[in-house]
Amino acid sequence: MKLDTQSFTYGLESIYKNSRMEVQEDSYDTLEIQKHIRQRWINEKVDLLARNKWTTQQKLSYALPKLSSVVDYAFENIPFYHEFYKSHGYKLGEIRSVDDFKCLPLLNKGILRSVKTEDFIPRGISKDSPEFFWSSTSGSSGVALPILRDIGSVSNNVLSYYRMFQQLAGDEFSPDRWIYNIHHIRSWTSSMCGDYPTFTLNDIVEPEEFVRHLEQIRPVILNLLPSYLPVLEPYATRISALKMKAIITNSEASSRHEREYYSAIFNTYVLDEYSSEEVGIIALECPHRHYHPDPDQVYVELVDIESSSGDANLASVYCTDYLCRTMPFIRYDHGDIVSTGGHDAYQCKCGKYGRTIERVEGRKDDCLKTLGGHYVPTAIVTNTLDSHFNATPHVESFRLVQKRNISDLDFLYVGSDVNLVEALVASFASELKRILKMDVNLKTIRVDALPTTASYKRKKIICEA
Numbered sequence: 001m002k003l004d005t006q007s008f009t010y011g012l013e014s015i016y017k018n019s020r021m022e023v024q025e026d027s028y029d030t031l032e033i034q035k036h037i038r039q040r041w042i043n044e045k046v047d048l049l050a051r052n053k054w055t056t057q058q059k060l061s062y063a064l065p066k067l068s069s070v071v072d073y074a075f076e077n078i079p080f081y082h083e084f085y086k087s088h089g090y091k092l093g094e095i096r097s098v099d100d101f102k103c104l105p106l107l108n109k110g111i112l113r114s115v116k117t118e119d120f121i122p123r124g125i126s127k128d129s130p131e132f133f134w135s136s137t138s139g140s141s142g143v144a145l146p147i148l149r150d151i152g153s154v155s156n157n158v159l160s161y162y163r164m165f166q167q168l169a170g171d172e173f174s175p176d177r178w179i180y181n182i183h184h185i186r187s188w189t190s191s192m193c194g195d196y197p198t199f200t201l202n203d204i205v206e207p208e209e210f211v212r213h214l215e216q217i218r219p220v221i222l223n224l225l226p227s228y229l230p231v232l233e234p235y236a237t238r239i240s241a242l243k244m245k246a247i248i249t250n251s252e253a254s255s256r257h258e259r260e261y262y263s264a265i266f267n268t269y270v271l272d273e274y275s276s277e278e279v280g281i282i283a284l285e286c287p288h289r290h291y292h293p294d295p296d297q298v299y300v301e302l303v304d305i306e307s308s309s310g311d312a313n314l315a316s317v318y319c320t321d322y323l324c325r326t327m328p329f330i331r332y333d334h335g336d337i338v339s340t341g342g343h344d345a346y347q348c349k350c351g352k353y354g355r356t357i358e359r360v361e362g363r364k365d366d367c368l369k370t371l372g373g374h375y376v377p378t379a380i381v382t383n384t385l386d387s388h389f390n391a392t393p394h395v396e397s398f399r400l401v402q403k404r405n406i407s408d409l410d411f412l413y414v415g416s417d418v419n420l421v422e423a424l425v426a427s428f429a430s431e432l433k434r435i436l437k438m439d440v441n442l443k444t445i446r447v448d449a450l451p452t453t454a455s456y457k458r459k460k461i462i463c464e465a
């Protein structure tokens with residue numbers, strides 16, 4: 001029988017109440033798939049860990065045939081890619097070098113929005129077949145993108161998470177130790193047939209009870225949104241007594257400064273995972289504070305960009321999920337900008353080779369800023385925006401823009417006349433004041449269409465400050 005990891009609530013009311021929501025990964029979290037993943041983990045663990053030490057040349061030798069194969073596969077089997085690449089003159093078998101690959105056009109959400117889902121999956125497969133699993137992107141982008149995976153793609157992604165935990169926890173990552181996850185998604189299985197169990201909490205509502213729960217579960221790794229770190233600060237002594245091997249932040253912007261601060265007070269590494277629902281883990285921050293792209297699941301291109309302010313080392317990130325055969329994202333631009341370090345022959349003190357990501361810059365413009373210079377996580381503001389405007393027939397689409405003077409914000413929307421939305425905007429404004437802990441001057445602007453953003457992401461929140 002499958003271990004019901006969510007039943008380990010130890011009679012704690014708020015933990016029980018906030019762990020009942022299904023996560024989208026539950027669709028593949030069956031005992032059968034857990035068995036499959038457990039077997040793969042046993043067979044492939046040594047290889048998976050060894051790949052972390054690959055040189056740039058080794059990574060390239062691994063990547064090239066796979067890039068060539070996924071491009072040809074997509075060109076032959078997926079209607080969208082066939083038309084997309086054909087219109088750029090692509091012919092089967094033309095990827096013979098990485099330079100050839102880099103001549104392919106980029107994909108982004110703007111392009112995908114105009115593509116019908118059935119044109120983005122291989123011909124002849126049934127969307128509703130039980131061997132396929134649907135998930136979807138969420139968060140700040142405004143449009144949910146459905147994603148189709150098969151068992152191969154699911155288990156590759158899950159294994160890359162277990163590898164991350166193993167890498168961070170070392171010998172202490174034993175089958176009886178728990179992983180604790182605070183999120184509405186989990187990205188891996190709830191256990192491997194009872195081994196390496198994960199408890200998923202959707203939200204911390206009672207911090208005291210949450211810490212008591214941690215003390216019962218005694219996880220080796222804790223995954224959370226960085227916005228929870230300050231909530232846990234009053235419990236630093238008790239949390240550091242748990243001797244967790246790492247706290248992994250994800251999904252929202254956090255600064256290195258913050259992570260170092262919380263590493264010190266929680267007495268464990270607080271490290272950032274840079275990932276996306278589309279492709280999985282893109283890069284993980286190491287204890288020496290460099291993000292290293294995963295060497296084998298996703299091909300990560302860091303392409304230098306000129307910045308108007310003259311900042312050095314800024315790059316766009318293009319990802320290729322080259323093992324996926326249901327819905328491969330090829331040269332996919334999430335719209336993120338990062339700053340980079342190192343070079344192909346560089347070896348970090350952690351042992352990993354190649355160029356590094358020093359900071360994920362792009363997602364910061366999804367965050368609002370406060371007078372105290374703090375970032376307010378997108379998730380909180382997005383939820384508030386959604387709860388006000390998603391259900392009204394008077395607002396078709398919207399965007400919140402924080403201006404250079406940070407108490408000035410514009411609410412842009414497409415929809416009915418201003419007098420029909422005023423009351424909602426006023427209610428949102430008072431909620432926003434509470435979140436930002438400052439006075440705000442919110443201007444309502446009705447537009448015919450929301451302006452396109454440079455990254456093509458349809459953003460709900462933009463910070464110009």
Ligand SMILES: [Zn+2]
Pocket residue numbers: 286287288289290292348349350351352
């Ligand atoms: Zn490193």
